[in-house]
Amino acid sequence: MDVGNRKIAIAVDLSDESAFAVKWAVLNYLRPSDNVILLHVRPTSVLYGADWGAIDLSVDTSDEESHQKLEDHFDAFTSSKASDLAQPLVEGNVPFKIHIVKDHDMKERICLEVERLGVNAVIMGSRGFGASKRNCKSRLGSVSDYCVRHCVCPVVVVRFPEEPEAVPSPDHIAVLHEVPEEEEGVPEDQDQSSDGAEEEEQVDDVQKEQRKDGAQEEKQVHVQKDEQRTDVVQEEKEQI
Known part of the structure; x- marks a missing residue:
């Protein structure tokens, strides 16, 4: 045929x-x-x-x-x-x-x-x-x-479709909807630990600043004492 x-x-x-x-x-x-x-x-x-x-x-x-x-x-x-x-x-x-x-x-x-x-x-x-x-x-x-x-x-x-009003087609086309990706969130425990770490860093910075200020004050005191000793020595020399 x-x-x-x-x-x-x-x-x-x-x-x-x-x-x-x-x-x-x-x-x-x-x-x-x-x-x-x-x-x-x-x-x-x-x-x-x-x-x-x-x-x-x-x-x-x-x-x-x-x-x-x-x-x-x-x-x-x-x-x-x-x-x-x-x-x-x-x-x-x-x-x-x-x-x-x-x-x-x-x-x-x-x-x-x-x-x-x-x-x-x-x-x-x-x-x-x-x-x-x-x-x-x-x-x-x-x-x-x-x-x-x-x-x-x-x-x-x-195959008869589930929707009676569907138009006959060669095959059933499935539309795939992409699932939106979830933003990578930080766990609550991790947030708390991060906040704690930041607070500790801030405390360390304050302590460092305080130690730095204390060292500068001590240095100034030593300088003043050295200047005083120098003045005393000069006075003794002048008296002699």
């Missing part, structure tokens, strides 16, 4: 996570020349898929006619939801077709359809792939896990 005309399948389960995966594919993965298949595996049991929308379950499913009416109602609902999911493809002018099959085993049927249709890659949402999306053991984990290991082509799993 020509690389320029890829065939890409987007596996959807009519959930918000699948809708996000379609938007992500249009913005980040698909090319104008791609042929896109919106692949949906509809549960064989209507009750199994009833959590996906407002389906009227008031009819008596034991009656064959009523059961068929409910099946037709659910088929119409599924087609309508699939068309809604395809809106980003329509707006992006990406050629596509909707492929809906019925099976009780979603993960195995996706792999079979992918191989049968000969697609180059599969894209699917990553959180809540199924009605029990709030369960930690939801079908999403098992479906995406199974497809990654068993599909004959690459599988792109798109």
Whole structure:
């Protein structure tokens, strides 16, 4: 197959996570020349898929006619939801077709359809792939896990963001805010010891000044005594 005309399948389960995966594919993965298949595996049991929308379950499913009416109602609902999911493809002018099959085993049927249709890659949402999306053991984990290991082509799993209004992007970009460096503070004990050292230095300076002044006074006294002795000697010489 020509690389320029890829065939890409987007596996959807009519959930918000699948809708996000379609938007992500249009913005980040698909090319104008791609042929896109919106692949949906509809549960064989209507009750199994009833959590996906407002389906009227008031009819008596034991009656064959009523059961068929409910099946037709659910088929119409599924087609309508699939068309809604395809809106980003329509707006992006990406050629596509909707492929809906019925099976009780979603993960195995996706792999079979992918191989049968000969697609180059599969894209699917990553959180809540199924009605029990709030369960930690939801079908999403098992479906995406199974497809990654068993599909004959690459599988792109798109993680649904925590913020519903987030714009689909190739990856989650984390903005790292630099932590301001703390100024190197002096410990309180060190401050006290520094203050004490300064006080001791000041005391030493005062004592040095005092000793210096005392030495000068002693020197002056000695000089005065020497001058007095000199005067006495001169007087004695004059008397002689």
